[in-house]
Amino acid sequence: MMMEGGDRFKKAFVIGWPISHSLSPILHGYWLSKMNLSGIYEAVPVAPGEISNFFNSAIEKGYVGGNVTIPHKEGVFAIVDEKDEVSKAIGAVNTVWFEDNRLMATNTDATGFISNLDDCAPKWRSGTTALILGAGGASRAVICGILAAGYQTAHIINRTEERAKELVDRFGEKCFAHTWDAFELLAPDADLLVNTTSIGMTGNAETSLPSLDKLPKHCIVSDIVYTPLKTKLLTEAWKRDLQTVDGIGMLLHQAAPGFEKWFGVLPKVDKGLREHVLAAMEQKGNSK
Numbered sequence: 001m002m003m004e005g006g007d008r009f010k011k012a013f014v015i016g017w018p019i020s021h022s023l024s025p026i027l028h029g030y031w032l033s034k035m036n037l038s039g040i041y042e043a044v045p046v047a048p049g050e051i052s053n054f055f056n057s058a059i060e061k062g063y064v065g066g067n068v069t070i071p072h073k074e075g076v077f078a079i080v081d082e083k084d085e086v087s088k089a090i091g092a093v094n095t096v097w098f099e100d101n102r103l104m105a106t107n108t109d110a111t112g113f114i115s116n117l118d119d120c121a122p123k124w125r126s127g128t129t130a131l132i133l134g135a136g137g138a139s140r141a142v143i144c145g146i147l148a149a150g151y152q153t154a155h156i157i158n159r160t161e162e163r164a165k166e167l168v169d170r171f172g173e174k175c176f177a178h179t180w181d182a183f184e185l186l187a188p189d190a191d192l193l194v195n196t197t198s199i200g201m202t203g204n205a206e207t208s209l210p211s212l213d214k215l216p217k218h219c220i221v222s223d224i225v226y227t228p229l230k231t232k233l234l235t236e237a238w239k240r241d242l243q244t245v246d247g248i249g250m251l252l253h254q255a256a257p258g259f260e261k262w263f264g265v266l267p268k269v270d271k272g273l274r275e276h277v278l279a280a281m282e283q284k285g286n287s288k
């Protein structure tokens with residue numbers, strides 16, 4: 001299918017398992033229609049063990065690239081032809097594209113997280129010390145981003161200390177591993193607190209968070225969980241007059257570089273997009 005001006009019709013995907021919950025088709029669809037571009041972005045369920053099969057026929061099916069989400073971020077990292085330094089640092093990829101039949105990859109989660117903070121709480125850059133809750137894949141992206149932005153100290157707090165220690169080994173001397181009982185002691189030094197765990201996510205509400213009373217007044221509190229949008233952590237921070245940054249912005253910002261790769265235009269993350277995605281979330285019934 002050709003469009004006015006001769007632009008080629010382009011197809012991009014998001015693969016995951018399950019994938020029906022993904023908001024990515026909604027946000028990329030918004031940009032495609034807003035800019036009147038010739039293309040489609042679609043959710044494709046790919047079962048564990050089916051990644052190679054999917055990529056073997058992806059070019060044939062007309063795909064120029066796409067996003068990779070849970071549980072495939074590490075699996076695709078292992079099979080791509082070329083990956084950049086950021087994805088190597090994180091050990092996972094979320095964005096791929098084809099170049100001369102080669103599968104190329106990057107990870108935009110770190111820049112997505114940073115861009116969202118720049119957008120919503122630019123003062124975060126005057127800080128030096130972050131407390132990061134969790135030591136999974138999302139935590140690796142956040143740590144990678146804040147260290148690249150010049151933070152001097154990242155305290156990684158995790159239920160399983162061993163996983164936090166693995167991140168110290170990965171990211172080096174600016175990182176320190178702790179278990180949850182260290183939270184109150186570390187809190188007074190925090191310029192930025194980020195939750196990367198699934199605590200607070202719908203369905204995982206039973207786990208309690210430590211008190212935020214010891215955080216300094218200037219501490220910015222961010223949650224990468226966006227279902228619900230107002231997590232318990234953000235609500236507790238808000239009650240204490242701390243500046244909060246919710247998780248939906250990271251989702252929007254991580255999407256922009258991929259869109260540019262596949263469709264050739266860097267899209268804007270603006271209020272209209274945010275409202276569109278939030279309305280879709282509400283419709284899907286997962287905004288609470």
Ligand code: ATR
Nearest residue numbers: 134135136137138139158159160163197198199207
């Ligand atoms: P992701 O890639 O999305 O970060 P993950 O690798 O499964 O997901 O990591 C989930 C994180 O949430 C981990 O830090 C996990 O702690 P453990 O390493 O101890 O498992 C944390 N997490 C999940 N549920 C939790 C809970 N109920 N209490 C405390 N931490 C929890």
